[in-house]
Amino acid sequence: MTDQAYNFAYLDEQTKRMIRRAILKGVAVPGYQVPFASREMPMPYGWGTGGVQVTSACLTPDDTLKVIDQGADDTTNAVSIRKFFEKTAEVDVTEKTAEATVIQTRHRIPETPLTDDQILVYQVPIPEPLRFLEPSEVETRKMHSLEEYGLMYVKLYEDISRHGEIATAYAYPVKVQDRYVMDPSPIPKFDNPKLESAALQLFGAGREQRIYAIPPHTKVVSLDFEDHPFDPSKAPHACALCGAEGSYLDEVITDDQGGRMFVCSDTDYCASRRAAGHVGAMTSIEGATRMLRSASPDQTEPAQ
Amino acid sequence: MQNAVLDGGFADPAREAAYAFRAALNAMARPGTIQHITGADAPSPCSPAAATLILTLCDPTTPIFLAPSHDTAAFRDWITFQTGGPLVPAKDAMIAIGTWEALLPLDPFAVGTPEYPDRSATLVVETETLASDGPVLRGPGIETTARLTLPEIEAFQRNRALFPLGLDFFFTSEDRVAGLPRSTRVMEA
Numbered sequence: 001m002t003d004q005a006y007n008f009a010y011l012d013e014q015t016k017r018m019i020r021r022a023i024l025k026g027v028a029v030p031g032y033q034v035p036f037a038s039r040e041m042p043m044p045y046g047w048g049t050g051g052v053q054v055t056s057a058c059l060t061p062d063d064t065l066k067v068i069d070q071g072a073d074d075t076t077n078a079v080s081i082r083k084f085f086e087k088t089a090e091v092d093v094t095e096k097t098a099e100a101t102v103i104q105t106r107h108r109i110p111e112t113p114l115t116d117d118q119i120l121v122y123q124v125p126i127p128e129p130l131r132f133l134e135p136s137e138v139e140t141r142k143m144h145s146l147e148e149y150g151l152m153y154v155k156l157y158e159d160i161s162r163h164g165e166i167a168t169a170y171a172y173p174v175k176v177q178d179r180y181v182m183d184p185s186p187i188p189k190f191d192n193p194k195l196e197s198a199a200l201q202l203f204g205a206g207r208e209q210r211i212y213a214i215p216p217h218t219k220v221v222s223l224d225f226e227d228h229p230f231d232p233s234k235a236p237h238a239c240a241l242c243g244a245e246g247s248y249l250d251e252v253i254t255d256d257q258g259g260r261m262f263v264c265s266d267t268d269y270c271a272s273r274r275a276a277g278h279v280g281a282m283t284s285i286e287g288a289t290r291m292l293r294s295a296s297p298d299q300t301e302p303a304q
Numbered sequence: 305m306q307n308a309v310l311d312g313g314f315a316d317p318a319r320e321a322a323y324a325f326r327a328a329l330n331a332m333a334r335p336g337t338i339q340h341i342t343g344a345d346a347p348s349p350c351s352p353a354a355a356t357l358i359l360t361l362c363d364p365t366t367p368i369f370l371a372p373s374h375d376t377a378a379f380r381d382w383i384t385f386q387t388g389g390p391l392v393p394a395k396d397a398m399i400a401i402g403t404w405e406a407l408l409p410l411d412p413f414a415v416g417t418p419e420y421p422d423r424s425a426t427l428v429v430e431t432e433t434l435a436s437d438g439p440v441l442r443g444p445g446i447e448t449t450a451r452l453t454l455p456e457i458e459a460f461q462r463n464r465a466l467f468p469l470g471l472d473f474f475f476t477s478e479d480r481v482a483g484l485p486r487s488t489r490v491m492e493a
Contacts, residue, residue, distance in 0.1 A: 016321070028486055
């Protein structure tokens with residue numbers, strides 16, 4: 001089978017029109033979940049079928065596509081979706097955030113600030129922020145229509161009463177343009193401030209058949225309380241490879257002696273910093289020596 | 305059957321519709337900006353921009369209302385042949401096309417329901433002048449303020465007051481399109 005056996009960007013035109021109409025209504029009502037007739041895609045639910053359908057409906061032949069999975073360009077999900085559109089839409093692909101015009105993401109927002117000629121497409125597993133509090137779709141839809149979000153505040157309050165702080169660390173609920181409470185997909189709450197962006201942000205949930213959007217420069221507020229303000233926390237470390245102190249970090253276990261390192265989750269951000277000469281604890285001579293010394297058995301603290 | 309009915313579709317439907325949708329998406333996501341949109345050519349009085357929007361968004365599942373300004377036999381046939389979309393009265397329409405005066409009054413158009421505000425009509429308003437000038441716009445998609453030549457102000461303020469219900473608008477002129485979603489606040493310049 002040749003590549004021409006596919007329509008441009010895989011989906012048929014009638015499906016794309018249906019998705020495009022849903023996207024436009026999503027843009028017109030920021031944060032509201034528009035139902036759409038999600039299609040079977042040549043990948044399982046949970047692998048980004050919602051994001052893929054939104055990307056397919058948005059791509060033009062001139063686009064440059066970047067796909068990330070938890071910030072990384074080189075993981076299985078990201079590589080296969082990138083190849084999928086390389087094959088079916090013949091678009092250029094890149095790993096550089098600044099060069100991309102469409103970025104499909106699973107669970108991260110790139111560290112490099114996005115611009116107004118970029119579109120960020122999120123893969124969303126559970127689009128309904130109230131779903132774990134109220135299992136009925138009929139009820140959650142009514143709650144959204146009445147702007148009845150007390151239950152969500154109760155949930156955050158219970159976090160505080162149990163843990164002393166709001167313990168929700170990812171998929172942290174936001175209120176969009178003072179109206180709809182929205183699930184920003186399971187991005188770390190560290191990324192929540194970046195939801196107010198110059199780029200258009202589109203969210204696709206394939207299994208749950210919902211599309212929603214945040215237009216550029218839209219007000220997005222993370223839910224909190226006056227005495228417990230929102231805190232976009234991160235691990236208190238610098239990246240071991242590039243030394244970045246303001247980026248979101250992954251913890252990597254390096255041995256079975258309790259050794260670990262923290263590295264940027266955004267691989268493009270980390271690589272471009274290293275290319276620009278930044279070094280971290282593991283890439284500088286002194287840092288590496290210190291790490292080796294602390295890892296040698298005679299000086300290691302006994303395990304707790 | 306006249307050639308005017310059969311002609312004027314996309315030469316390369318998938319790619320031309322992709323470019324056209326991006327223009328429509330940018331227009332709706334950034335109210336006040338004016339986007340270039342071409343590809344389709346419908347019988348007069350429909351502009352190329354409105355014709356392209358119709359081909360990009362309409363198919364047999366989208367009921368279409370033609371305002372008196374655009375309700376000509378040739379244009380009806382063109383829409384039916386090119387999209388298969390049923391032509392319906394204003395109250396049943398998902399998409400409506402016409403000049404501002406011909407589309408009025410706006411009351412019959414669907415504004416959605418509280419549970420499903422997306423079930424509302426999108427109006428394609430044909431205008432002679434389309435420029436980033438005139439009334440001031442604020443809201444999602446606009447960093448500070450934007451401006452857009454609008455036929456009037458009060459109708460859009462009433463529409464905004466219905467939020468999250470309401471109508472969404474495209475304004476088309478020749479090969480250009482601008483968008484005005486229900487979320488935009490419109491004020492006197």
